[in-house]
Amino acid sequence: MKLLVCIKQVPDMESKFKVNSEGLWYDSADLAWRMNEYDEYAVEQAVQLKEQLGDCDLTVLCIGSERVKETMKKALAMGCDRGVHIADDDSHRKDPFAIASLIANFAKDKGFDLIFTGLQSQDRGSAQVGVMVAELLGLPCLTTLVEFAFENGTVHGKRELEGGTKGKVSCATPALVTCQLGLNTPRYPTLPNIMKAKKKELLSIPAADLSPADSRTQTLSMAPPEKKGGGLILEGEPAELAEQLLQILKEKTTVLA
Amino acid sequence: MKVLLIAESRDGKLLGSAAELSHFAQTLNADSAMLLVGSESALPAYGGTLYLADAALAGEFNPAVHKQLILEVVAKEQPQLIVLPHSSYGWDLAPRLAVALNAAQISEVVEVKDGALVVPTCNAKLRRTIKPTTEISVVTLQAGAFTPSAEPSGTPNVVKLDAAPNGDIQFHGYEAAEATAVDLSKAEIIVSAGRGIGKPENLAMIEALAKALGGEFGASRPVVDAEWTEHSRQVGTTGQTVSPKLYVACGISGAIQHLAGMKKSEFVLAINTDKDAPIGEVADVLAVADLKQLVPILTEKLSR
Ligand SMILES: Cc1cc2nc3c(=O)[nH]c(=O)nc-3n(C[C@H](O)[C@H](O)[C@H](O)COP(=O)(O)OP(=O)(O)OC[C@H]3O[C@@H](n4cnc5c(N)ncnc54)[C@H](O)[C@@H]3O)c2cc1C
Ligand SMILES: Nc1ncnc2c1ncn2[C@@H]1O[C@H](COP(=O)(O)O)[C@@H](O)[C@H]1O
Numbered sequence: 001m002k003l004l005v006c007i008k009q010v011p012d013m014e015s016k017f018k019v020n021s022e023g024l025w026y027d028s029a030d031l032a033w034r035m036n037e038y039d040e041y042a043v044e045q046a047v048q049l050k051e052q053l054g055d056c057d058l059t060v061l062c063i064g065s066e067r068v069k070e071t072m073k074k075a076l077a078m079g080c081d082r083g084v085h086i087a088d089d090d091s092h093r094k095d096p097f098a099i100a101s102l103i104a105n106f107a108k109d110k111g112f113d114l115i116f117t118g119l120q121s122q123d124r125g126s127a128q129v130g131v132m133v134a135e136l137l138g139l140p141c142l143t144t145l146v147e148f149a150f151e152n153g154t155v156h157g158k159r160e161l162e163g164g165t166k167g168k169v170s171c172a173t174p175a176l177v178t179c180q181l182g183l184n185t186p187r188y189p190t191l192p193n194i195m196k197a198k199k200k201e202l203l204s205i206p207a208a209d210l211s212p213a214d215s216r217t218q219t220l221s222m223a224p225p226e227k228k229g230g231g232l233i234l235e236g237e238p239a240e241l242a243e244q245l246l247q248i249l250k251e252k253t254t255v256l257a
Numbered sequence: 258m259k260v261l262l263i264a265e266s267r268d269g270k271l272l273g274s275a276a277e278l279s280h281f282a283q284t285l286n287a288d289s290a291m292l293l294v295g296s297e298s299a300l301p302a303y304g305g306t307l308y309l310a311d312a313a314l315a316g317e318f319n320p321a322v323h324k325q326l327i328l329e330v331v332a333k334e335q336p337q338l339i340v341l342p343h344s345s346y347g348w349d350l351a352p353r354l355a356v357a358l359n360a361a362q363i364s365e366v367v368e369v370k371d372g373a374l375v376v377p378t379c380n381a382k383l384r385r386t387i388k389p390t391t392e393i394s395v396v397t398l399q400a401g402a403f404t405p406s407a408e409p410s411g412t413p414n415v416v417k418l419d420a421a422p423n424g425d426i427q428f429h430g431y432e433a434a435e436a437t438a439v440d441l442s443k444a445e446i447i448v449s450a451g452r453g454i455g456k457p458e459n460l461a462m463i464e465a466l467a468k469a470l471g472g473e474f475g476a477s478r479p480v481v482d483a484e485w486t487e488h489s490r491q492v493g494t495t496g497q498t499v500s501p502k503l504y505v506a507c508g509i510s511g512a513i514q515h516l517a518g519m520k521k522s523e524f525v526l527a528i529n530t531d532k533d534a535p536i537g538e539v540a541d542v543l544a545v546a547d548l549k550q551l552v553p554i555l556t557e558k559l560s561r
Contacts, residue, residue, distance in 0.1 A: 126364040167428065171427065
């Protein structure tokens, strides 16, 4: 089987974010970068399927600047066979439809049997790209999966719904699935696998070669939210903080009475 | 402006998001129509035209059929905006509509500002204001962002739609959430552990603080996904909804899906090394500290 997994490189969400000089996206300087959390589950599931079936070719795809190759190497070390880097210094200016068009244009004549994406990217959080790729390619798409099984050409999955209920679904391949947190336990790459990954093919294709569609949205501005909470922020030595906190709990709540 | 609202029904019941959709239409001062794949016995309190397809025929979860029904109504009503809840139903369906209609899509709208739409970015640490550049666009609304202040009222003018099940996905029914071993909804004090605890061994110090306060311990999703504790401890949209007198969030960033489960708490104390963590928005007190240092001291002082 031919498998494709799409991953995005995102900043660590604990970073201090600053708005860039254009005022339309975050400044990429001084950030720690990692694999989008949802995509770690997607990579793991694709690798597990490859292990289950044996005869598979698993490609990992990522759109972004030269920097994203670091994250692609992690996916290769987790077990992907080859990497396709769609080189695009402008990817943060593309909306999910434009990103999806790049992936679909790459995948359309490659005959992938199953495509894995994350449910959403942690920075954009739009939950659009995976489903749009499927629609552009005319593939059935199962979203928000927390359970995945593959048998005789059919994907069986459980979608996570609000409140913890699940919806049981299935579809025939070729297909696309979007992966939700908790789908599996993503592995840590081992040192030997990290070494092996260095020798795997990592092909770069300029985004322009894949004729991306135009974005359909325009960002007008970006800013931190106005602080409405107005809660008290306390800093200091842990022992002093603890004293202050207990005092506040005594005054403001009834639980320490 | 004309908007088409897509309500959601689950297991034969209409979901509360219908009221938020119509409140959003009012915020925009727009004419609206609503579409529901559901049942005549569970209609929304809504004063406009309701296009209704029978879930028993169309399938309650069947994206291909729902998409087709919506496209039919779009052709009839010619809306500029199609609005869905940002839920497992809405984020599954919205991109399918956007592709079919060559429409822009904007996800998880929290606010309307001068005619443009505001969405969270980077775990709500930033917000973007966006505008579609297409004539028709599809948006999803963050749950709770457009809750009406008064109970909605009205009786819809029902227009029935025919539907026959087909499509490329089979739906095999629902699986109920596991019976909860721990009922956090009645707890008066909850101390919750987030990913910031770093390793499973540190859960013990959260439990100890919960015990010293006479309460229960809870957890955010990563702690449950990593199997450091069981799902019945999870607080949030896909876990339990709690409203204790005191909620202590230790090493929890405050993602919207977590906040949805605990924002009704009377008093929230957050312990976090990140002064800008979004949990600060709902916390009465944010103690900027390493939980590994602060939590044991708090426990010790309480136990004295
Ligand atoms: C459809 C859907 C449903 C979801 N349902 C839920 C749900 O029900 N419940 C839920 O919780 N999440 C849910 N999530 C996940 C949610 O989006 C977040 O990913 C999750 O809540 C993050 O958990 P966290 O705050 O523990 O971890 P993180 O976001 O990683 O935050 C860790 C925090 O710990 C702090 N920290 C780190 N080290 C320390 C230290 N030593 N001392 C103090 N603080 C420290 C960091 O500053 C950071 O703020 C859902 C997501 C989706 C898409
Ligand atoms: N730049 C990118 N490169 C490769 N895959 C991406 C990219 N952006 C998004 N994706 C995929 O699409 C999913 C959903 O992203 P989004 O629609 O941005 O929330 C992610 O989890 C990835 O699997």
